[in-house]
Amino acid sequence: MATIPPAEYESRVLKEVNEFMESGIGVKGLVDSGVSKLPSFFVHPLEQLPKPSSEDVQxxxxxxxxxxMETSRRVEIVSQIRDAAENWGIFQLVxxxxxxxxxxxxxxxxxxxxxxxxxxxxxxxAAHLSLHYNLNRLPLAAWRDSLACNFPDEKIDEEAIPQICRKAIIxxxxxxxxxxDTLSELSSEALGLKSNYLESIKCMKSAYxxxxxxxxxPQPELTMGSISHTxxxxxxxxxxxxxxxxxxLHQNQWVDVPCVPGSLTINYGDLMQLITNGKFKAARHRVVAKSVGPRISAAFFFSPAVAMCNESYGPLKELVSKENPPIFKPISSSEYFARHRTQLDKDTNTSGLSELMLSY
Structure with missing residues (x-):
């Protein structure tokens, strides 16, 4: 079989991407069309694909x-959240x-x-294609379709939500x-701070x-639902x-997040790791593609109030000392989000505080 020259291959891939995005059919449209072989831009590098999981998950x-929660059990719950935040960065709630x-x-x-x-x-x-790039600047797509709704300062604009799912989303x-708000209080207490501390710095007033x-x-072993990221x-x-x-990812092992009936999954992000000076971890996670579906998820991301997006956040003064100096540089949320997006576009296998050179 003749080898396709790199320039010709790149041109072919970009043409496929453009045609797909212009069609507007989304990933579901591909499935509905009866596709049995993934378009090339959905095929991820072998080293970034999940390896067969071990049955002896630890x-x-x-x-x-x-x-x-409002009884004497609160102390136990706060302790559990502290342990999960420090060791995992993720936990499930019932x-x-x-x-x-x-x-x-x-x-x-x-x-x-x-x-x-x-x-x-x-x-x-939100996008007909969740697109990132490999080190050769060729596009890589995630196997999913997405719908986004933005709620700056927690204001719900009904007209910004599709009618068919408006009532359910609201x-x-x-x-x-x-x-x-409950998690803000419990997380504050888990840090040894007053329960209203995180609320007072308005770090989670906007929702996305x-x-x-x-x-x-059709070929789940070749692609990802979501690449590894924080x-x-x-x-x-x-x-x-x-x-x-x-x-x-926990202790260098990928662990399945189980589907516990009635549960919600909570995880901390990079900016929480930053303001806690590394005490709370940002959980690195991914979604593997499957031959069954559709899988459906809905994630709420919380970020600062609009008025605070250009204000710098750094390690909280209450959490640093001579013995525990700050390990991250202050940065505004708007600048951090821009850096995070750029980093993902550069390399699909890295993102996070260390890769974005925020460490001292």
Whole structure:
């Protein structure tokens, strides 16, 4: 078989990407068309693809029950969150206050949106392609379609949400914002600070919801639903269905995040790791592609109030000392998000505080 010259191959790939994006059919459209072989820009480098998992998994994601949180159990719950934040950066919650029917309706709303004809959803898609680049600057796509809704300063603009899933998103958002406030208090206490500390610095006043629809993949061993990354924000609250596929890196081992009925998955991001001076970890995670689906998830990312986006955040003065000096440089959230995006575009295998040269 003749080898295709690099320049010709690059031109061919870019042409495929442009045609796909112009079509607006999304990944689901590929599946509906009966595709059995992935377009080349969905095929990830072998070294970045998941290796067969070992059956003797040593670790389990921490599971925390918020039941009776306002009783003497609060001390236990805060301790569990502290342990999970310091060792994992991620944990799962049950009895979190978000009703299961509301969670189910949210999943169903995302499903209904993505099952619409292309003409009805094209204008709403956050991107028809989740695109990153390899070291040779060739595009790599994630196997998913996405819908994004932005809630700056927690203001819900109903017209910015598709009608077909508007009611479900608004109802779910109201409960998640309440849970975020609870987690803000518990996280503050886990840091040894007053319960209103994180609220007082307005680091989680804006919310960004992105829902993902991962269709069944004909060649899941060749692609990724989401590449390895850390979230750039302070806190993430994730809802996922029963399909599975989310994994977190812990002690150099990829661990499956189980689909616990009625649970939500919580993880901290880079900026939380920064202000806690490394005390709380930003969880590195990914989503593997599967031959079954669709998998549906909805993630809320929390970042500073709009008025604070250009204010610098650095290690909190209460958490540093002569014995524990600051290890990260202060940076504004807007600048950090820009650096994080640029880094992902440069190399799909790195992102995070260390790669962005924020360490002293």
């Amino acid at each position: 670790f389990r994601i921490p599971l925390i029950d918020l039941k009776e 009895n979190h206050g978000v009703p299961i029917p509301v969670m189910d309706q949210m999943i169903d709303g995302v499903h209904q949106f993505n099952e619409q004809p292309v003409e009805l959803k094209k204008e709403w898609l 109802e779910y958002t109201k409960y998640v914002l309440q849970l975020k 919801l992105i829902s993902h629809y991962y269709p069944a993949c 979230d750039s924000t302070f806190l993430t609250i994730l809802l996922q269905d029963s399909i599975g596929g989310l994994q977190v």
